Amino acid sequence: MxxxxxxxxxxxxxxxxxxxxxxxxxxxxxxxxxxxxxxxxxHRAELLEQLEETNRTAASPSDDAVASLSEQLRRHPR
Incomplete structure (x- = not known):
């Protein structure tokens, strides 16, 4: 540096x-x-770090989110 x-x-x-x-x-x-x-x-470094964290969180849905999506797909008429 x-x-x-x-x-x-x-x-x-x-x-x-x-x-x-x-x-x-x-x-x-x-x-x-x-x-x-x-x-x-x-870019400001802190904004890039925040964006990376947001992307990591969005790419790793919680078990509740997966269960909710599974339930919605089961109820959806085909």
Whole structure:
């Protein structure tokens, strides 16, 4: 991992087309701007973790959900 110190108004360039700019530093909060082509996905890490957990939960239905679905399928006229 590359670790850098930057001040407000300074930037870091990643590759040829991604620029990360420090917009503002206020106490322990840093505002960061990211300029990248639309083809480059930029996401907050905590949202990706939340999405992964939601997907894991949805892919592993509880026994109650399986039993309920089985019951509904038994009652459904063919």
């Amino acid at each position: 590359l670790v850098l110190s930057r001040r407000a108004g300074e930037s870091v360039v990643v590759g040829d087309d991604v620029t990360i700019s420090i917009l503002e530093v206020r106490g322990d909060v840093v505002r960061v701007g990211i300029s990248a082509p639309r083809s480059v996905a930029v």
